Amino acid sequence: MNQLAEINQIEVFSTNFGSISHCPRTDLLTLKFSGKTVTYKYPCLQRLNKVINQVDLAKMTDASHSGLEIIFLCGAEDCFVLDIHEILGLKDLLHGTFTMFNLNSTIKDCLQRLI
């Protein structure tokens, strides 16, 4: 990523665990989490959110479970190997991000579209 694009990134949401930012020029979303930086298109991030929400957390705490979950998205190059704390952290980050997306949509409606 060049410096100019980096400057133009808009942070959508961040926590102690990581952040998600949006590039207005390409519409790509950059997820920084657990030492990784991955770039997604919007629908791909939606899929990630869905997959993370479907992880069976109770099962992960089971003695017979490795305690790690492999998050693999079709259409994306990378995968995540996460423990339960990281799953919770990512869940939090994504939840906040989509809340911001929806809030932004509502604000656009109120301030620009419905006046």
Next chain:
Amino acid sequence: MKDLVRHKSLLSTEIESSLNQQIKKEAHSSSLYLAMASWCDRNGFDCSAQYFYDQSEEERKHQMKLFHYVLDMGGTAISPDINNIKIEYMSFREVFEDALEQEIAITQSFKNIAAKCHKEQDFVTLEFLNWFFKEQREEEFKARRALELFDLIGEAGTGRWEIDRHIAKIKYSEGEEA
């Protein structure tokens, strides 16, 4: 920031998910009717078999209508997997009782989606659903009419043979001609 949510799709996550569930229900209907056609075919009820083959095709069309709508509005249409379809029926009448029950379930399900659309003011989807409401008028009428034939004609003697022949003639005219 750009409105990524709205730029991507007209449908909210909830409505998209409801429509995908409905896609699955229509696919389920199509499979059910095909199973009913199979049972009727095996048991010598040729007209009823044809009636259910046609119904099965119709349900597939309903499924595809919803499928394309979801995609056209920017959503993700999900191809459903259908299993556990009944193979055997206790009686000729039971086939039609199940058919009516299925249509009622479909109508109720559409009402549910429409209620959700109202709640979030998705009038675009609401208008799209109107076609299905009109269709359900016909679907419930036909299913109810078929069951009426069992009472009118009676199953004794050659009754079931007679009922089968009349099934082919069931039509819904919306009270226009008649």
